[in-house]
Amino acid sequence: MEKLFSYGTLQMEHVQLETFGRKLNGTKDTLIGFILSEVRIKDADVIKTSGKQIHPILKFTGNEDDVITGTVFELTEAELQQADNYEVEEYKRIAGSFKSGKEAWAYVCATTKLPKKNETCNAN
Numbered sequence: 001m002e003k004l005f006s007y008g009t010l011q012m013e014h015v016q017l018e019t020f021g022r023k024l025n026g027t028k029d030t031l032i033g034f035i036l037s038e039v040r041i042k043d044a045d046v047i048k049t050s051g052k053q054i055h056p057i058l059k060f061t062g063n064e065d066d067v068i069t070g071t072v073f074e075l076t077e078a079e080l081q082q083a084d085n086y087e088v089e090e091y092k093r094i095a096g097s098f099k100s101g102k103e104a105w106a107y108v109c110a111t112t113k114l115p116k117k118n119e120t121c122n123a124n
Contacts, residue, residue: 001074001075001077002074002075002077002080002105003072003075003104003105004072004073004075004083004104004105004106005029005031005070005071005098006061006070006071006072007056007058007069007070007071007106008055008057009050010024010056010086012050013025014051015086018049019082019083020075020079020082024073024074026071026072026073027071027072027100028069028070028071028072029070029072029099029100029102030067030070030098030099031058031098031106032097032098032099033061033063033066033067034059034067034068034115035059035060035061035066035068035119036056036058036068037058037059038055038056038057038058039054039056039088039090039091040053040054041053041054041055041088042088043088046088049086057090057091057107057108057110058107059112060112061108061111061114067099070099072102072104088112090110091109092109092110092112094108107121117124
């Protein structure tokens with residue numbers, strides 16, 4: 001099973017049902033080193049599914065005081081691809097490390113610059 005962190009619309013039951021055909025199971029967790037911002041969605045299908053034109057988006061800071069609380073969901077590889085299809089081009093999927101010590105995928109701002117792999121950070 002894959003793990004996917006959601007801090008926005010993928011936490012909404014109706015979005016899960018529309019995107020995955022089921023309600024996802026998850027646990028609360030906190031991503032460290034990011035701040036929450038907003039993005040205006042232009043994709044009509046995504047707006048129809050979420051009911052919102054403005055979606056939250058994460059931007060990397062690397063500051064341990066910057067934390068985002070959300071839910072880590074378990075999904076299949078096929079469902080992870082469905083999540084990729086749901087997210088618009090302003091997002092990219094990265095592997096992140098969480099307060100719990102777990103790792104999960106997270107969608108962040110596509111222009112986010114992450115540290116090189118040799119550097120310490122809370123997202124790979």
